[in-house]
Amino acid sequence: MYKNRKVIAIVPAHNEEAKIGRVVDRIDPRIADTILVVDDGSTDATAAVARQKGALVLPMRQVTGVGAALRAGLEHGRATGHDIAVILAGNNKDDPSEIPRLLDPICDDGHDFVIGSRYLEGGACGGDMPLYRRVATRLHPWLMSRFARKHLTESTNGFRAFKLTLLDDPRINLNQRWLDSYGLEVYLLWKVLKLGYRHTEVPCTKVYPPRAMGFTKMTPVIGWWSILRPVFLLGFGLRR
Numbered sequence: 001m002y003k004n005r006k007v008i009a010i011v012p013a014h015n016e017e018a019k020i021g022r023v024v025d026r027i028d029p030r031i032a033d034t035i036l037v038v039d040d041g042s043t044d045a046t047a048a049v050a051r052q053k054g055a056l057v058l059p060m061r062q063v064t065g066v067g068a069a070l071r072a073g074l075e076h077g078r079a080t081g082h083d084i085a086v087i088l089a090g091n092n093k094d095d096p097s098e099i100p101r102l103l104d105p106i107c108d109d110g111h112d113f114v115i116g117s118r119y120l121e122g123g124a125c126g127g128d129m130p131l132y133r134r135v136a137t138r139l140h141p142w143l144m145s146r147f148a149r150k151h152l153t154e155s156t157n158g159f160r161a162f163k164l165t166l167l168d169d170p171r172i173n174l175n176q177r178w179l180d181s182y183g184l185e186v187y188l189l190w191k192v193l194k195l196g197y198r199h200t201e202v203p204c205t206k207v208y209p210p211r212a213m214g215f216t217k218m219t220p221v222i223g224w225w226s227i228l229r230p231v232f233l234l235g236f237g238l239r240r
Contacts, residue, residue: 001033002100003107008034008082009099010073011055012066013090017045019209023088024053026096031103032086036076038069046090067184071174078164086161087185093127093206094159101202102161112166112197115189116159116204127208136224140231144186147235148193152201156227158185159204162192171195171240178239181226190234 001007009032013020020037027035037050041063050057058076060069070087077085084106088094098116105111118125119138141152166172172191179187192199233239 002031002084002103005083005103005107006081007032007084007086007103008036008073008077008080009086009088009096010036010038010070010077011050011088011090012038012040012069012073013042013046013050014040014063014066014069015042015044015046016090017042017049019092020046020090021049021053023090023092023094023096024050024055026092027088028096028099029054031099034077034080034082036073037090038073040064040066040069065180066182067174068180070184071179074164074167074174078167082164084161085164087158089158091209093208095205095207098159098204099161101204102159105200105202106161106163109200110198111200113162113189113192113199114160115154115199115201116157116206117154117201118157118204118206119153120201120203122203123205124203125206125208128210129206129208132224136227140186140227143228143231144190147231148190150193150199154201155186155189156182157204157206159206160185162188166192166197169195173240176239178233179230182223183226183230186227186230187234190230194234 035055037055039047141155144155
C-alpha cells in the first residue's frame with residue numbers, strides 16, 4: 001500500500017526480453033502492490049523474464065496493440081481491487097524511482113490524473129530520441145492544449161498515474177476498437193480534461209536507449225497518426 005492506496009504498476013510489453021527484467025527490478029514493491037506485465041503477443045522471452053523477476057504476467061496471446069494491452073491491464077487492476085494504476089513503458093525509458101511523483105498529487109492533493117512531463121522544470125529527456133519524436137512530442141501537446149483549452153506540456157507521455165474509479169464514469173469508454181493502438185492514452189487524457197477531473201503534470205525523466213537496442217516500436221507515420229487522430233476526432237465531435 002502507498003499512503004493507504006492499493007497501487008498496480010502496468011507495463012505493456014512486446015518483444016522486450018532484453019529490457020523488461022530491468023523495468024521490473026526498478027519498481028519498488030513497497031510502492032506497487034502488483035507489478036503487471038501485459039505481454040502483447042511477444043515471440044521472445046519477455047513473459048518468462050518478467051515472471052522470473054517476480055512480475056505477474058497477463059498474456060494477450062497475439063499482438064493486439066498497446067491500447068488493447070493497457071485496457072486489459074486496467075480491467076485486471078479494477079477486478080482485483082486496486083485504487084491507482086501507474087503506467088510505465090516496457091522498454092525501460094521511464095524511471096520507476098519517480099513513481100511517487102505521480103502518486104503524491106493523487107494521495108495528498110486529491111488529483112484524479114497525473115502525467116509525467118520531460119518538459120517541466122526538473123524534468124529531462126536523454127538518450128537517442130529521434131528528431132521526428134522531438135518535434136511530435138512538442139506539436140501534440142500544443143494541438144491538444146488548443147482543442148481542450150488547457151495548457152499542457154505533455155500529452156503523449158505514457159508515464160502516468162490515475163484513479164481507477166475514473167473508469168466507472170460511463171462517459172469514458174475505453175472499449176472501442178479504434179483505441180487499440182496508441183490512441184487510448186490520448187483519449188483518456190482528453191476525457192479527463194473535458195469532463196472536469198483534476199489533472200496535473202509533474203517533472204519526469206525520459207531516457208531513450210541507443211537505436212541499435214531497438215529504441216521504439218512506433219512507426220513515424222502510422223504510429224503518430226494513431227496518437228494525433230483522437231485529438232481531431234474528439235475535438236470535432238466525431239467520436240466520443
